[in-house]
Amino acid sequence: xxxxxxxxxxxxxxxxxxxxxxxxxxxxxxxxxxxxxxxxxxxxxxxxxxxxxxxxxxxxxxxxxxxxxxxxxxxx
Numbered sequence: 197x198x199x200x201x202x203x204x205x206x207x208x209x210x211x212x213x214x215x216x217x218x219x220x221x222x223x224x225x226x227x228x229x230x231x232x233x234x235x236x237x238x239x240x241x242x243x244x245x246x247x248x249x250x251x252x253x254x255x256x257x258x259x260x261x262x263x264x265x266x267x268x269x270x271x272x
Contacts (some may be wrong), residue, residue, distance in 0.1 A: 223256035 227249050234245035 217259070220256050220259045223252050223259060227252035227256060 230245055230249045230252060234242050234249055237245055
Protein backbone atom coordinates (compact mmCIF):
# COMPACT_ATOMS: atom_id res chain seq x y z
CA UNK A 197 0.00 0.00 0.00
CA UNK A 198 1.34 3.42 -0.97
CA UNK A 199 0.37 6.38 1.18
CA UNK A 200 1.05 9.81 -0.24
CA UNK A 201 1.38 12.38 2.56
CA UNK A 202 2.20 15.24 0.19
CA UNK A 203 -1.46 15.98 -0.63
CA UNK A 204 -1.61 19.12 1.53
CA UNK A 205 1.97 20.21 0.99
CA UNK A 206 2.86 23.11 -1.30
CA UNK A 207 4.99 22.34 -4.35
CA UNK A 208 8.58 23.40 -3.81
CA UNK A 209 8.53 25.98 -6.63
CA UNK A 210 5.52 27.95 -5.35
CA UNK A 211 5.58 30.57 -2.61
CA UNK A 212 3.11 30.37 0.24
CA UNK A 213 0.79 33.34 0.57
CA UNK A 214 1.32 35.64 3.53
CA UNK A 215 -1.40 35.17 6.12
CA UNK A 216 -1.51 38.08 8.59
CA UNK A 217 -2.26 37.40 12.23
CA UNK A 218 -5.41 39.51 12.62
CA UNK A 219 -5.36 39.25 16.41
CA UNK A 220 -2.04 41.13 16.50
CA UNK A 221 -2.98 43.63 13.80
CA UNK A 222 -6.30 44.47 15.43
CA UNK A 223 -4.49 45.52 18.62
CA UNK A 224 -1.93 47.48 16.59
CA UNK A 225 -4.72 49.35 14.80
CA UNK A 226 -6.50 50.05 18.10
CA UNK A 227 -3.23 51.37 19.55
CA UNK A 228 -2.74 53.62 16.53
CA UNK A 229 -6.23 55.09 16.76
CA UNK A 230 -5.87 55.63 20.50
CA UNK A 231 -2.45 57.24 20.03
CA UNK A 232 -3.91 59.67 17.51
CA UNK A 233 -6.76 60.48 19.89
CA UNK A 234 -4.31 60.94 22.78
CA UNK A 235 -2.26 63.37 20.71
CA UNK A 236 -5.38 65.48 20.13
CA UNK A 237 -6.71 65.32 23.72
CA UNK A 238 -5.59 67.24 26.78
CA UNK A 239 -5.56 66.71 30.51
CA UNK A 240 -7.04 63.66 32.19
CA UNK A 241 -8.61 62.34 28.97
CA UNK A 242 -5.21 62.45 27.24
CA UNK A 243 -3.61 60.60 30.16
CA UNK A 244 -6.29 57.90 30.10
CA UNK A 245 -5.87 57.50 26.35
CA UNK A 246 -2.10 57.12 26.76
CA UNK A 247 -2.75 54.39 29.36
CA UNK A 248 -5.09 52.71 26.88
CA UNK A 249 -2.36 52.87 24.21
CA UNK A 250 0.09 51.14 26.55
CA UNK A 251 -2.51 48.46 27.26
CA UNK A 252 -3.21 47.89 23.54
CA UNK A 253 0.51 47.65 22.74
CA UNK A 254 1.01 45.14 25.57
CA UNK A 255 -1.91 43.06 24.27
CA UNK A 256 -0.40 43.12 20.77
CA UNK A 257 2.93 41.93 22.13
CA UNK A 258 1.21 39.21 24.16
CA UNK A 259 -0.65 38.06 21.03
CA UNK A 260 2.70 37.53 19.29
CA UNK A 261 3.71 34.76 21.68
CA UNK A 262 1.97 31.54 22.63
CA UNK A 263 0.97 31.04 26.24
CA UNK A 264 3.61 28.92 27.88
CA UNK A 265 1.45 27.79 30.78
CA UNK A 266 3.03 29.87 33.47
CA UNK A 267 2.77 28.71 37.04
CA UNK A 268 -0.54 26.95 36.42
CA UNK A 269 1.33 24.23 34.53
CA UNK A 270 3.89 23.74 37.33
CA UNK A 271 3.33 20.79 39.65
CA UNK A 272 5.19 19.98 42.83
